[in-house]
Amino acid sequence: MSDFSPSPALRPWQRTAAGAGLLASDGSIAATIFAEMSALAARTGAINLGQGFPDEDGPAEVLEAARRAISEGVNQYPPGIGMPVLREAIAEHQRRFYALEVDAASEVLVTAGATEALAATILAFVDEGDEVVTFEPYYDAYAALIARAGGVHRTVPLRFPDWRPDHSELQSAVTDRTRLILVNSPHNPTGAVLDADTLALVVRLAERHDAIIVTDEVYEHLTFGVPHTPIATLPGARERTVSISSGGKTFSTTGWKIGWLTAPAALVTSVLAVKQYLTFVNGAPFQPAIATGLGLPDAVFTDAATELRAKRDLLADGLTAAGFSVSLPGAGYFIVADARPLGYDDGAALCRRLPDLAGVVGVPVSAFVHPDRQDAYRSLVRFAFCKRREVLEEASARLSALSAGAD
Numbered sequence: 001m002s003d004f005s006p007s008p009a010l011r012p013w014q015r016t017a018a019g020a021g022l023l024a025s026d027g028s029i030a031a032t033i034f035a036e037m038s039a040l041a042a043r044t045g046a047i048n049l050g051q052g053f054p055d056e057d058g059p060a061e062v063l064e065a066a067r068r069a070i071s072e073g074v075n076q077y078p079p080g081i082g083m084p085v086l087r088e089a090i091a092e093h094q095r096r097f098y099a100l101e102v103d104a105a106s107e108v109l110v111t112a113g114a115t116e117a118l119a120a121t122i123l124a125f126v127d128e129g130d131e132v133v134t135f136e137p138y139y140d141a142y143a144a145l146i147a148r149a150g151g152v153h154r155t156v157p158l159r160f161p162d163w164r165p166d167h168s169e170l171q172s173a174v175t176d177r178t179r180l181i182l183v184n185s186p187h188n189p190t191g192a193v194l195d196a197d198t199l200a201l202v203v204r205l206a207e208r209h210d211a212i213i214v215t216d217e218v219y220e221h222l223t224f225g226v227p228h229t230p231i232a233t234l235p236g237a238r239e240r241t242v243s244i245s246s247g248g249k250t251f252s253t254t255g256w257k258i259g260w261l262t263a264p265a266a267l268v269t270s271v272l273a274v275k276q277y278l279t280f281v282n283g284a285p286f287q288p289a290i291a292t293g294l295g296l297p298d299a300v301f302t303d304a305a306t307e308l309r310a311k312r313d314l315l316a317d318g319l320t321a322a323g324f325s326v327s328l329p330g331a332g333y334f335i336v337a338d339a340r341p342l343g344y345d346d347g348a349a350l351c352r353r354l355p356d357l358a359g360v361v362g363v364p365v366s367a368f369v370h371p372d373r374q375d376a377y378r379s380l381v382r383f384a385f386c387k388r389r390e391v392l393e394e395a396s397a398r399l400s401a402l403s404a405g406a407d
Helices: 012-019 033-044 060-071 084-098 113-125 141-148 167-173 196-209 265-275 286-294 298-322 347-358 389-406
Strands: 002-004 108-112 131-136 152-157 178-184 212-216 241-246 258-262 325-327 334-338 380-384
Touching: 033 347, 060 286, 084 108, 084 258, 084 286, 108 113, 108 265, 113 141, 113 178, 113 212, 113 241, 113 258, 113 265, 131 141, 141 152, 152 167, 167 196, 178 196, 196 212, 258 265, 258 286, 298 325, 298 334, 298 389, 347 380, 347 389
Parallel strands: 131 152, 131 178, 178 212, 212 241
Antiparallel strands: 002 152, 108 258, 241 258, 325 334, 334 380
16 A cells, blocks of 8 residues: 655645656756657558557437537537436436436536546545555556545555556555545456455445545456446445446447536535536537537447457457566456566667657656656556557557567
């Protein structure tokens, strides 16, 4: 178990950057590794497997619904809590897939992507000195948001290659000082789907220490033979859980930034009090379009996961052939590979050299870990497989140069 609390002497923006590991030695904010790698791909012409965005459009029905909404004049501010058509579609989605009964009028909040939902939730419930527990590696926004709220970030490590948490470490991390337990499953960057025993333990610990559970479930429909179980479906969890998701990953519309959360009405009210001063509202014509997507037949969801699984396997084979040791993800957009068998102990240094070595860009897993705790993740690299098959085939062919070089 680890924790990190930035110095209170720092200014708020510096504290936020320090908590995210983004504060340079001169006090300025350093560019994220994601921005650096994307710029490197653009500059060198390398295949960008660093950033997690698809290079194909989602369902035609969803895209057409957005065009129709624009042409019909749905271009002004929507209601602050979200358009009724989308809130009702989200409530129906929770009922249809998980047998969760959610009141569309009071227990659903539409946000500018899942990241705004996370930001508003953390800022709503975390005060100076409150502790927030996450698994590590973690989506990079978590550390910045916890730091901005003045919280203390405690982490429970997930270890390559199976990414399963040690339950004793999880129990030690959650105390009476814990305000939020933030659970990301399916997990970014590892692609792990947390098992039932771990989810049940999270609920027991939250009950024991009176903590709020916050779940990041944006990859909920992109699992590979392992069903997604929302924590809110477990006994004792519903009344203390804020469940967060979005349409971007499911429908390959990451640029639309349509997210949402569902929670008991009192929790939604608290989050809305913060959210209304962040973006206020967003994406008017995209809200009915995502509502259309949520109502599509089951086959649309299963086919998307099946296609993504095939792409995972394609890239996994290419990475393995190149000499990496691979952890096969159970969900999501990303695969983690260990470069140590190729003789590279520093994943960040390798990522900066990959465009020259193989014409491919990845992201070091160390970017998802606090700078003080990177040794266990130092040689790991994350690659995105949410790309066209021909792109993944070309990337695999280029990566083969690494094994040739190792020989």
